[in-house]
Amino acid sequence: MKIAWIGTGVMGASMAGHLQAAGHELTVYNRTKAKADALVANGARWADTPAEAAADANVIFMIVGYPKDVENVALGDDGILSTATPGAILVDCTTSSPALAVKISEAGDAKGIAVLDAPVSGGDIGAKNAALSFMVGGDADAFETVKPLFEIMGKAIVLQGGPGAGQHTKMVNQTLIASGMIGLCEAMLYAEKSGLDPLTVLQSVGGGAAASWGLSNLWPRMIGGDFEPGFFVEHFIKDMGIALDEAKRMNLELPGLSMAFTLYTKTAELGYGRKGTQALLLALREMNL
Amino acid sequence: MKIAWIGTGVMGASMAGHLQAAGHELTVYNRTKAKADALVANGARWADTPAEAAADANVIFMIVGYPKDVENVALGDDGILSTATPGAILVDCTTSSPALAVKISEAGDAKGIAVLDAPVSGGDIGAKNAALSFMVGGDADAFETVKPLFEIMGKAIVLQGGPGAGQHTKMVNQTLIASGMIGLCEAMLYAEKSGLDPLTVLQSVGGGAAASWGLSNLWPRMIGGDFEPGFFVEHFIKDMGIALDEAKRMNLELPGLSMAFTLYTKTAELGYGRKGTQALLLALREMNL
Numbered sequence: 001m002k003i004a005w006i007g008t009g010v011m012g013a014s015m016a017g018h019l020q021a022a023g024h025e026l027t028v029y030n031r032t033k034a035k036a037d038a039l040v041a042n043g044a045r046w047a048d049t050p051a052e053a054a055a056d057a058n059v060i061f062m063i064v065g066y067p068k069d070v071e072n073v074a075l076g077d078d079g080i081l082s083t084a085t086p087g088a089i090l091v092d093c094t095t096s097s098p099a100l101a102v103k104i105s106e107a108g109d110a111k112g113i114a115v116l117d118a119p120v121s122g123g124d125i126g127a128k129n130a131a132l133s134f135m136v137g138g139d140a141d142a143f144e145t146v147k148p149l150f151e152i153m154g155k156a157i158v159l160q161g162g163p164g165a166g167q168h169t170k171m172v173n174q175t176l177i178a179s180g181m182i183g184l185c186e187a188m189l190y191a192e193k194s195g196l197d198p199l200t201v202l203q204s205v206g207g208g209a210a211a212s213w214g215l216s217n218l219w220p221r222m223i224g225g226d227f228e229p230g231f232f233v234e235h236f237i238k239d240m241g242i243a244l245d246e247a248k249r250m251n252l253e254l255p256g257l258s259m260a261f262t263l264y265t266k267t268a269e270l271g272y273g274r275k276g277t278q279a280l281l282l283a284l285r286e287m288n289l
Numbered sequence: 290m291k292i293a294w295i296g297t298g299v300m301g302a303s304m305a306g307h308l309q310a311a312g313h314e315l316t317v318y319n320r321t322k323a324k325a326d327a328l329v330a331n332g333a334r335w336a337d338t339p340a341e342a343a344a345d346a347n348v349i350f351m352i353v354g355y356p357k358d359v360e361n362v363a364l365g366d367d368g369i370l371s372t373a374t375p376g377a378i379l380v381d382c383t384t385s386s387p388a389l390a391v392k393i394s395e396a397g398d399a400k401g402i403a404v405l406d407a408p409v410s411g412g413d414i415g416a417k418n419a420a421l422s423f424m425v426g427g428d429a430d431a432f433e434t435v436k437p438l439f440e441i442m443g444k445a446i447v448l449q450g451g452p453g454a455g456q457h458t459k460m461v462n463q464t465l466i467a468s469g470m471i472g473l474c475e476a477m478l479y480a481e482k483s484g485l486d487p488l489t490v491l492q493s494v495g496g497g498a499a500a501s502w503g504l505s506n507l508w509p510r511m512i513g514g515d516f517e518p519g520f521f522v523e524h525f526i527k528d529m530g531i532a533l534d535e536a537k538r539m540n541l542e543l544p545g546l547s548m549a550f551t552l553y554t555k556t557a558e559l560g561y562g563r564k565g566t567q568a569l570l571l572a573l574r575e576m577n578l
Contacts, residue, residue: 190532208445210410246483
């Protein structure tokens with residue numbers, strides 16, 4: 001199968017590498033060419049634009065930065081839909097706007113190109129270990145066609161509904177995490193301030209109703225003073241912004257998510273935008289000085 | 290060992306029952322006598338006041354309602370410390386104020402009575418199955434003496450520090466849960482409003498960074514329309530109020546916990562005080578109508 005891959009950042013390069021290692025013919029494009037060097041050295045064809053990459057591909061994957069990048073790469077003058085051939089499938093793995101996913105899907109429909117929104121969770125490590133969760137929205141037949149490729153890169157691969165449903169599911173994921181991180185960092189601050197040993201506390205609270213991935217994984221990192229990403233604060237702010245835009249569109253007030261957005265924006269303003277999400281603790285400490 | 294047990298509500302009756310079944314001689318007191326009937330039928334001695342129950346006991350357990358109840362039962366005219374003999378140990382399993390735990394401990398010291406604060410997590414079911422987590426503050430020797438009794442009733446039994454440290458640890462636990470519940474209920478609301486199937490969503494988000502006890506246990510109950518406790522909204526409000534009082538005393542601002550307190554107070558006002566904590570979803574739905 002001829003595959004085009006647009007976006008070879010940390011996530012994209014790992015994901016595309018798995019497809020390449022599985023023997024798929026790859027054409028790649030990235031804004032910064034050097035980030036595709038390894039894939040090209042392993043036999044991928046370089047394309048100078050998304051349009052060129054997409055021209056003869058059966059499946060076109062993209063994973064880029066912000067919704068405006070998604071819109072340019074998919075719908076722009078040199079974008080994927082300007083050259084993709086009828087019958088091809090476009091898969092957007094960027095975490096992006098559900099409304100934009102619907103818009104791109106409609107533009108694809110008009111040209112006979114099925115579009116799947118398929119954001120992932122699992123981060124750098126999940127991408128590297130082919131253990132990503134793919135949350136997919138779009139046409140069921142297109143999903144079945146692409147599924148064997150998803151399975152090369154991930155583990156939990158679930159069709160959540162029509163166009164946009166993958167992005168909505170990712171927003172549910174981020175909404176869960178947003179308030180969870182507030183709880184995690186406030187609890188750590190309380191533990192510190194009250195003179196408890198946070199590692200001993202974990203023995204009491206780690207196995208019950210307070211248990212979470214964050215408590216098991218980020219709590220020990222915070223204790224060790226490790227605030228490296230993991231998942232970047234600035235990317236989390238982007239995701240929460242999308243979720244809040246969608247919530248507003250649905251007339252939905254989500255006070256916890258709004259507070260998380262505000263607190264993380266503050267965290268970035270304090271200089272921690274390129275730290276991991278657990279750096280909210282640093283911001284809360286400074287706000288409580 | 291002669292044990293006194295003050296407070297035979299749902300939790301206390303199960304816990305005392307385990308000690309009785311293990312062969313310990315029990316004297317019991319409860320504000321509502323009928324709730325101690327089963328223990329008395331099984332051979333426990335009834336006492337008319339906490340003071341009478343405590344008079345000849347080696348270890349005196351109490352688990353009552355609010356901090357004011359704790360203060361009355363421990364320090365009041367007919368309270369435990371009015372009659373307990375030097376060398377006895379008082380163990381308070383109520384979720385109560387850390388500052389009050391310190392006060393009772395000091396009052397005990399003056400009479401040669403060691404005091405442990407030992408709130409639990411695990412709820413009705415944990416109490417019934419002898420699977421509670423005991424978070425303990427106080428004297429290390431007293432802890433070692435009581436530990437075999439804790440082990441009859443629980444699984445994770447951890448000395449967290451001096452007087453009040455058990456209560457502080459419980460507050461950390463509740464702080465984690467408070468914001469976690471906001472995330473859980475907001476995420477469910479978002480999923481519903483965006484037309485997703487929450488059970489299918491769980492397949493995508495249940496195994497990664499959004500994973501939590503609440504997501505595994507309460508999310509399915511919410512889907513099934515099951516808002517029964519589990520853990521009562523009104524008890525959770527009590528606990529968060531204590532945590533916020535302590536935070537204030539430590540000059541600590543915890544915006545997520547404050548928001549959870551406000552949202553759960555609203556949940557109780559809407560008539561859900563005797564529902565489980567997942568009933569926050571019902572309140573958020575009504576607030577978003």
